Amino acid sequence: MIRRSAAQKGKCCIMNEFLLKYGCNPNQKPARIFMKNGADLPVEILNGRPGYINFMDALNSYQLVTELTKSLGMPAAASFKHVSPTSAAVSVKMPDELKKACFVDDIEGLDDSPMATAYARARGTDRMSSFGDWIALSDICDVTTAKIIKREVSDGIIAPGYTPEALEILSAKKKGNYNVIKMDTDYVPEELEHKQVYGITFEQKRNDYSVAPGDFTNIVTANKVLPESAARDLVIALITLKYTQSNSVAYAEGGQAIGVGAGQQSRIHCTRLAGNKADFWHLRQSGRVLDLPFKADIGRADRDNVIDVYLGDEFMDVLADGNWQKFFTEQPKAFTPEEKRAYLDTITGVALGSDAFFPFGDNIERAKKSGVSYIAEPGGSVRDDNVIETADKYGMVMAFTGMRLFHH
DSSP states (O other): OOOOOHHHHSSOOOOSEEEESOSSSTTOOSEEEEOTTSOOOSEEEEESOOOHHHHHHHHHHHHHHHHHHHHHSSOEEEEEETTEEEEEEEOOOOOHHHHHHTTOTTOTTGGGOHHHHHHHHHHHHSHHHHTTEEEEESSOBOHHHHHHHHTSOEEEEEESOBOHHHHHHHHTHHHHTOEEEEEOTTOOOOSEEEEEETTEEEEEEOOOOOOOGGGOOOBOSSOOOOOHHHHHHHHHHHHHHHTSOSSEEEEEETTEEEEEEESOSSHHHHHHHHHHHHHHHHHTTSHHHHTOOBOTTOOHHHHHHHHHHHHSTTTHHHHSTTTGGGTBSSOOOOOOHHHHHHHHTTOOOEEEEESSOOOSTHHHHHHHHTTEEEEEEOOOOTTHHHHHHHHHHTTOEEEEOOOOOOOO
């Protein structure tokens, strides 16, 4: 007998199987999640009816945030899209300029809510990619966090619990259909995991390697000074990568991943993609962007898109006569490539993690353009000497972890 969830019976309950509307695509029916050993699922659906991809995002993102909290001892949050994080962050207090760049400067009580601070950072990092995200929280969702989520376009959330008022706020989203999942914190998965591809079953031991600040003792560069804050950011980068589709690299700064490059066949393409996202993250905190004269009726998603275009190569699409009037009260000045480069050249102290070794020094050259000072990667390339030499040229600190973190 199938025991169904709140979404199927009208109230939440424990279940050992949940029937899904469909799988990855509408034509993939039937679809379900269940425990192969017949045990109850370690999740409760408190609202909505999550789908196949929702659960993939939920279960991957929840592992990410719980590992961050276990490693760093701080509440953590992640914003997920298509089974990879757009960002992950811990609860480092936000300066006023950062609150404004993340569009949370009007949230009352933000400084008093570590959980809300972590999510504000994660959601605010790459707002274009986070549109329609899945949210994971390491701790109980409070009212302040729920108020941030309430006004953003999002598919759902997973957390170990919710305050009654927070649950009420979230359950009202999407006309009452917002997906809210509660995770059993006592759940321990089996050591061996399985998946099927083309009818063939794969089996492997779960990747239970835990990234910690103490993993960066094998520093291979001449500069061996690794501050605690940099070790924290390297942990964030590597744990983020552990749940990112490979190949992947991640830039991190100030307690959050600021640029994630996922699923590229070439590592230099990962480094460029993530570096470009990190650059946009920094540029969005410049006075030029923070002071853009947006019209009062511009929606959040439209504003995010305009900023993205303004900072890109097609900036005249929003600055040309006949166009700027749609978005601004007055015509902004262009942020020229030379001005952007000058601003980015002032950035230092960024951490960079890679899920596998860097095969060439060109990755380090690109990283330098985005202010990278600290690097963690497995090592083991036949060209390690070239990579180390390039890092030494810029006075970077680079640690070899000896651990690859592919995720597929």
